[in-house]
Amino acid sequence: MIFQKYAVVFWLAVLVTSNAQAQNLEKFAQDYFDKMVATQAPNATEKSLEEYLVLLTDDVGHSHLPYVSDDSRLPDGKASMRKGMTFYLGSHTYYDAKLLNVFTFNDSAIAIRYSNHAKGIHPQSKQAIEYQQIMMEVLEIENGKVAVIRKYHE
Template identity: 70%
Template sequence: MQRFNLATLLVVLTTFTVSVFSNDTLANQSKPDLKGFAQLYFDRMTATQMPNADSAALESYLSLLTDDVGHSHLPWVKDDSRLPSGKADMRKGMTFYLGAHDKYEAELLDVFTFNDSAVAIRYKNYAKGIHPQNNQPIEYSQVMMEVLELEDGKVAVIRKYHE
């Protein structure tokens, strides 16, 4: 009888241990990898600025955004309201500038995470090219911060700031 109790106890302890570790693993897997998402966002966003950027690069970037994404880019775009046409508006605006740079470089400097709902990226970029609207040469280098508010694993609001 004592062997049966010891064997039963070992089975119960083994089952309990596996259950606890499995639950911990599942809990860790359900947390979003915000730093990984930030890197993915940065890679796809910067791909849209490259000299060879095309609609495929743009759509890859836009796939990370909600359809009603809000966007501000101070001081030019101040209203970050979420509208049903948010992603379509970004597609239209970004398509106009695709391929405008002859040279583009970017370096991710910092990633900051906030709970499971926001991430901020700070990066430095350099661009040189011809402005598509006025055909004038452009060249700039700047440090940017983008605060990304997330909803259901996608970017719902983008706020861009210059250093």
């Protein structure tokens, strides 16, 4: 009988802890989404970019199929993302995104699915751009930060 009491208490603790972890990951996912969207806004600044990058490990891996297929983690992963994102910073004249779904997988991964619509001028070609799409990002979490980002188009 005493064993059963302890077993019930143990499983209740496991359920409460699991629920708290899921809520923390969902909060992290919302924060990640909000900060990522801020980097795409027409008025995006280096400050908004740094607020996003602080969520990533220094050696973050990143793929964005079909454009970037290698998601290897390299020592300069965050620095490379900073350089690439700075090049496009402020190139949108319009950007809107809506978070559609958040999926959490224990404490090691998050998937966010969102729609976005952007208009702007490509900084290199100076051509007008516009796109509207559904995206999914799978984020591998390590020590409370994003270690790998995998982006997929629907």
